[in-house]
Amino acid sequence: MKKIFFSLLLGFSLVQGAALAQGDAAAGKDKSMLCAGCHGATGKNPSPIYPDLAGQHAQYIVKQLKAFKSGDRTDPVMAPMAANLSEQDMADLAAYFSSQSRTGDQDKAVVTTTAPATATATKPTFVADPASGKTLYENGDQARELAACIGCHGKEGHSKVLIYPNLFKQHPEYIEKQLHAFKDGSRVDVVMNKFASVLTEEEIKNIGAYFADPQAMASIKAKHIVQASVSSEAVTAGKAKAAVCASCHGVDGNSMVAIYPKLAGQSSEYLVKQLTEFKNGTRKDPVMAGMAAALSTQDIQDLASYFSAQKITNGLEKSNELGKKLYLGGDKKRSITACAACHGIQGKGMAKAGFPAVANQHVDYLKGQLTKFKSSVRANDANAIMRITTQKMTEEEMQALAEYMSSL
Ligand code: HEC
Ligand code: HEC
Ligand code: HEC
Ligand code: HEC
Numbered sequence: 001m002k003k004i005f006f007s008l009l010l011g012f013s014l015v016q017g018a019a020l021a022q023g024d025a026a027a028g029k030d031k032s033m034l035c036a037g038c039h040g041a042t043g044k045n046p047s048p049i050y051p052d053l054a055g056q057h058a059q060y061i062v063k064q065l066k067a068f069k070s071g072d073r074t075d076p077v078m079a080p081m082a083a084n085l086s087e088q089d090m091a092d093l094a095a096y097f098s099s100q101s102r103t104g105d106q107d108k109a110v111v112t113t114t115a116p117a118t119a120t121a122t123k124p125t126f127v128a129d130p131a132s133g134k135t136l137y138e139n140g141d142q143a144r145e146l147a148a149c150i151g152c153h154g155k156e157g158h159s160k161v162l163i164y165p166n167l168f169k170q171h172p173e174y175i176e177k178q179l180h181a182f183k184d185g186s187r188v189d190v191v192m193n194k195f196a197s198v199l200t201e202e203e204i205k206n207i208g209a210y211f212a213d214p215q216a217m218a219s220i221k222a223k224h225i226v227q228a229s230v231s232s233e234a235v236t237a238g239k240a241k242a243a244v245c246a247s248c249h250g251v252d253g254n255s256m257v258a259i260y261p262k263l264a265g266q267s268s269e270y271l272v273k274q275l276t277e278f279k280n281g282t283r284k285d286p287v288m289a290g291m292a293a294a295l296s297t298q299d300i301q302d303l304a305s306y307f308s309a310q311k312i313t314n315g316l317e318k319s320n321e322l323g324k325k326l327y328l329g330g331d332k333k334r335s336i337t338a339c340a341a342c343h344g345i346q347g348k349g350m351a352k353a354g355f356p357a358v359a360n361q362h363v364d365y366l367k368g369q370l371t372k373f374k375s376s377v378r379a380n381d382a383n384a385i386m387r388i389t390t391q392k393m394t395e396e397e398m399q400a401l402a403e404y405m406s407s408l
Contacts, residue, residue, distance in 0.1 A: 021091035023058060028096025031089055034081070035097075043097040048173035054100035059162045061094035073187055102169050126202060128172070133210030134217045136203055140352065144198045145382045147353035149207075152191075156214035163341060172208030179204045190337045194383050231305065238306025241299055245291070253307040258364035264310035265360075267351035271304035274380075283380040315360035315406035323404025326397060334392035339401070342385075347408035354382070359408035366402035374398075 032041070035053075039045055043054030053061060067073035068082035085093070140148035153159045157167030167175065181187035182196035183204075199207075210217060242251075245263075249255045253264030263271065277283040278292035279300075295303070328345070330338035339358075343349050347359030358366065372378035374390040381387060390398070 021087045023091035023093075023095025025092070025095040025099050028092035028094070031093055032096055035093065038077075039097075042100040044100070044102060048171045049177070050171070051174045052102055052170055053097040055102035055168070056098055056166055057159070057162045057164075058091075058094035058098040060165045061097060062090050063163075065090045065093070102166070126205065128202075128205040128209035130206065130209040130212070130217055131220050133203070133206030133208070134214070134220060137207055137210060141198075145354070146195060146198050147350075149195070151350045151352040156218075157211055161345065163338075167211050168214060170211050172205075172212045175211050176204050176208040179207065190385070191341060194385075234302045234305035235309045236306075238302035238304070241303055242306050245303070248287075249307075253310045254313045255362070258362040259368065260362075261365045262312055262361055263307040265312040266308055266357055267349060268301075268304040268308040269351050269354060270349070270356045271307055272300055273354065275300045275304065277380045283378060312357075312360045315408070316363055316403055317407065318403070319407045320400045320403035322397065323400035323402070326401055327404050335388055336393060337389055339389075339405075343405075347405055358405040361406055363399075363402045363406045366405050367398050370398040370401065371395075 032043075038047070038050045039053050040050075043056070044052050064073060065082045065085060068075060068078040069085065071079070082090075136146075137149045137153075140146045140151075152161065152164040153167050154161075154164070157170070159166050178187060179196050179199060182189060182192040183199060185193060196204075242249075242253075248257065248260040249263050253266075254262050274283060275292050275295060278285060278288040279295060281289065292300075326336060327339045330336045330341075342353070342355040343358050344355070347357060349355045349357035369378060370386075370390050370393065373381065373386040374393065376387055379387065393401075
């Protein structure tokens with residue numbers, strides 16, 4: 001956790017071009033008087049339109065305050081509030097609110113005004129179902145390429161990664177409003193815009209209802225889980241079938257040749273997608289097309305299970321500074337989203353969201369794939385995520401990123 005925190009701080013300071021101000025929770029408490037009227041003295045409040053800030057990641061709070069200040073995130077109420085805050089104020093306020101607990105009672109009702117009616121009036125006939133919200137949150141929906149939210153926002157909305165906000169016990173109305181804003185594009189975030197775009201009105205309400213009290217749903221098993229888990233039978237069956245792959249990818253999925261990717265430890269979801277797409281031509285490669293043509297759906301499942309259960313060998317030893325800067329911070333001006341947002345701070349990817357692991361992979365293979373995405377030779381990335389990300393990247397940057405990923 002320490003390591004993640006540290007690299008993340010680094011990532012942020014790199015984006016800002018200056019070191020992130022060190023927050024002082026005590027100073028933040030004094031400054032928070034300004035915020036208490038709406039957000040509550042300790043960041044918990046009874047009003048459905050004001051988000052709870054208690055227990056939120058400090059990094060996330062700072063990022064949002066900066067976004068309100070710069071106008072990247074628009075809100076008529078928060079814009080003037082943030083306009084007057086210095087970097088130090090933001091850091092102090094974030095330190096204070098993040099140190100508060102979101103469990104327990106709400107702060108005394110400081111807000112006396114009732115919430116104004118939101119633009120999206122509730123259809124009187126629809127009653128939100130938190131259990132359905134939980135199911136969607138934990139499983140996503142493969143048919144619509146909707147990633148499981150839990151992959152980023154964590155179990156019951158306690159996210160482990162500092163750039164992903166905690167959703168635990170957030171006001172349903174606020175969650176719904178944000179999902180609508182991501183859906184109609186008025187709040188911009190590459191990841192969330194994509195996911196929210198496919199959510200239906202009912203699903204948005206169900207998810208909101210779930211977060212009102214995730215613990216109340218703890219005993220309810222998420223229904224119809226789509227993900228086929230990796231069984232030991234499949235791993236054994238896959239091992240036998242993997243003999244034909246060994247010449248290029250290595251017996252245990254650790255290829256010795258830099259242009260052949262290592263498959264060891266890659267998520268089975270991602271491997272199944274790639275093999276299926278080599279087979280149907282969505283991902284084009286003359287060698288792999290031939291290999292995949294002969295595979296049945298069962299073979300693909302077994303092979304993916306086998307390789308995902310292997311351990312990847314170490315990649316490059318030496319890190320790369322330029323690569324690190326881009327990987328953790330991206331470059332907003334050129335639509336290069338921080339790679340860490342999807343591939344993870346440590347390059348482990350996010351199986352449930354379909355984001356492949358990139359850590360310890362061969363440099364040549366990684367650079368090759370970035371080049372192929374840039375020229376659209378590889379075009380099997382949903383919503384052209386990787387094609388957009390690589391569009392304005394230089395060759396030097398691709399090399400740097402490949403080296404950094406391999407060293408993770
Ligand atoms: C007059 C009421 C009001 C005051 C005072 C106020 N806020 Fe807000 N704040 C809001 C509203 C409304 C939103 C939700 C905006 C939206 O819907 O996008 C918000 C959102 C936020 C968010 C984003 C939360 C998230 O989960 O994304 C942060 C962070 C925040 N406020 C911090 C502060 C801080 C710090 C102060 C004090 C300096 C403050 N606010 C003062 C009304 C207020
Ligand atoms: C790949 C990671 C990822 C996945 C998967 C994901 N999110 Fe997010 N989510 C984010 C990030 C990053 C943000 C913060 C965006 C920003 O900085 O403004 C966010 C923000 C949010 C917010 C706003 C929180 C606030 O305090 O303002 C909500 C609500 C949300 N996500 C719900 C969902 C739901 C529901 C799903 C599943 C359908 C989902 N997310 C899937 C990464 C993810
Ligand atoms: C003759 C060499 C060769 C053989 C044999 C071979 N592959 Fe490949 N494989 C490749 C090459 C080259 C690529 C990279 C293609 C590209 O650049 O897009 C690849 C890519 C892949 C990928 C995509 C990995 C990623 O990270 O996206 C998977 C999955 C894969 N192979 C699985 C298999 C399986 C399973 C077998 C055996 C049934 C197999 N391969 C046999 C050469 C081979
Ligand atoms: C919004 C999410 C997202 C972001 C941001 C993102 N990626 Fe990806 N990346 C993906 C997805 C999804 C795939 C897999 C596409 C597919 O299904 O074939 C992928 C695939 C890749 C691959 C191919 C892996 C393999 O084994 O073949 C590489 C390399 C890669 N990304 C590097 C990067 C780098 C470097 C960055 C930052 C500059 C980045 N990605 C940013 C989502 C993302």
